Amino acid sequence: MLDILRNRTYSRLFAAQVIALLGTGLMTVALGLLAYDIAGANAGAVLGTALAIKMIAYVGVAPVAQALADNLPRRSLLVSLDLARAAVALSLPFITEVWQIYALIFLLQVASASFTPSFQAVIPDILPDEKDYTRALSLSRLAYDLENLISPMLAAALLTVIGFHYLFAGTVAGFLISAALIVSITLPVTSAARRGGFAERTTRGMRIYLATPRLRGLLAICLAVAAAGAMVIVNTVVIVQARFGLGEVEVAWAFAAFGSGSMLAALALPRLLDRVEDRLVMIAGAAALVAGMVIGSAIDGFATLLPLWLFLGVAYSTAQTPSGRLLRRSARPEDRPAIFAAQFALSHACWLVCYPLAGRLGASLGLEVTFLVMSVVSAVAVVLAIRLWPAGETPEIPHEHPELDPAHPHLRAHGTDGAHRHAYVIDDLHPRWPRAA
Structure with missing residues (x-):
């Protein structure tokens, strides 16, 4: 897997991702302490609102930001967004009011909603071989998981010698180092971005996404992942501390x-x-999440929770990590930023629904019922994925273009003015998926 780090451009981008993630992890800890410093016992409500603001920014901003940045140089865009995130993080230690937390978090997440899809869309151009790209997706998943483990430990160590306000300096440094690493590389040049009107560019990614059967299936899998993931993220502390009577260490x-x-x-x-098709792997991972939620309704102690959470972690990563492969093969290079932005927005919309659902049901109906309800949500999502994503799909799909002149370059490129086949993606010449598929 680590062989792809020999690619200088990718290795620096991966280093930029890891360092920025560590800085973001420090900010997460510092922000919780800042909220408590300002709001006291209401800190939980403040952080809950901040999380909702984050999700709303992710869902609403990503497609619009991508359309606005459609014709900008990618390296300049990424560096500018890193610098913007650093500027916002630099301001956080100086705020004194709750509304200021909300305003700065919104600005920070707007920048992140613009940065992340653009960053993700660059990787397939750097690593055109699908095996290399698959390894990059796995490394990215590892980076996120390691950040979740390392950042809290690093923050705890730093807090023994410095005040929490100084943790924001680590966040600023992370974004600045990320910007410097991106400046040091040359990104591949892609086809010219599409012109069109602003509305057309804003909705293009969504239209491609929702017109592609495998991506409609992916959206259903994202719902299954969000339902199970929200149960873990929102209710772990409730299960461990309130139900089992244990502490923060547990x-x-x-x-x-x-x-x-x-x-x-x-x-x-x-x-x-390399051996099993994406559809089977991802649907199996999502189905395992359903089983895990059902089992969760019957857990009776910490000793059973740990292996269940390990199992859910395996299923969670299995269901969602290959998604980049589907996005890569579902759009032309010039449309990848738009389709990655659509995935970013739609997947976070699933989380925006599932986060409050898991929290409110857990508080009002109890954990056992909540596990079962979230398992039903995941199960419905799995059924939808199976129905929406046809089995045995092939990249090349036979189709015709009766609307085109026989001399059209597309028909001449494929040597026919009738039925022909090639790797099919939604674009200007192929606005709908062939019925025969």
């Missing part, structure tokens, strides 16, 4: 078990995906 161990499972799956996926 909460950390539970999250570590979930993260460890996710990392194990990320390490195994490249070889598995």
Whole structure:
């Protein structure tokens, strides 16, 4: 897996991702302490609102930001967004009011909603070979999981010698180093971005996404992942501390078990995906999440929670890590930023629904019922994925273009003015998926 780090451009981008993630992890800890410093016992409500603001920014901003940045040089765009995130993080230690937290978090997440899809869309151009790209996806999943484990420990160590306000300096440094690493490389040049009107560019990614059967199936899988993931993220502390009467250390161990499972799956996926098609792997992972939620309704102690969270971590990573492969093969290079932005927005819309659902049901109906309800949500999502994503699909699909002149360059390129076949994606010449598929 680590062989792809020999690619200088990718290795620097990966280093930029890891360092920025560590800085973001420090900010997460510092922001919780800042909220408590300002709001006291209401800190939980402040952080809950901040999380909702984050999701709303992710869902609403990503497609619009991508359309606005459609014709900008990618390296300049990424560096500018890193600098913007650094500027916002630099302002956080100086705020004194709750509304200022909300305003700065919104600005920070707007920049992240613009940065992340653009960053993700660059990787397939740097690593055109699908096996290399699959390994990059697994490394990215590992980076996220390691950040969840390392950042809290690093923050705890730093807090023994400095005040929490100084943790924001680590966040600023992370974004600045990320910007410097991106400046040091040359990104591949792609086809010219599409002109069109602003509305056309804003909705293009969504239209391609929703017109592609495998991506409609992916959206259903994202819902299954969000339902199970929200149960883990929102209710772990409730299960461990309120239900089992344990402490913060046990909460950390539970999250570590979930993260460890996710990392194990990320390490195994490249070889598995060389042998098994994406559809089977991802649907199996989502189905395992359903089973895990059902089992969760019957857990009776911490000793059973840890292996269940490990299992859910494996299923979580298995279901979602290959998604980049589907996006890569579902759009032309010039449309990849738009389709990655659509995935970013739609997947976070699933989380925006599932986060409050898991929290409110857990508080009002109890954990057992909540596990079962979230398992039903995941199960419905799996059924939808199976129905929306046809089995045995092939990249090349036979189709015709009766609307085109026989001399059209597309028909001449394929040597026919009738039925022909090639790797099919939604674009200007192919606005709908062939019925025969």
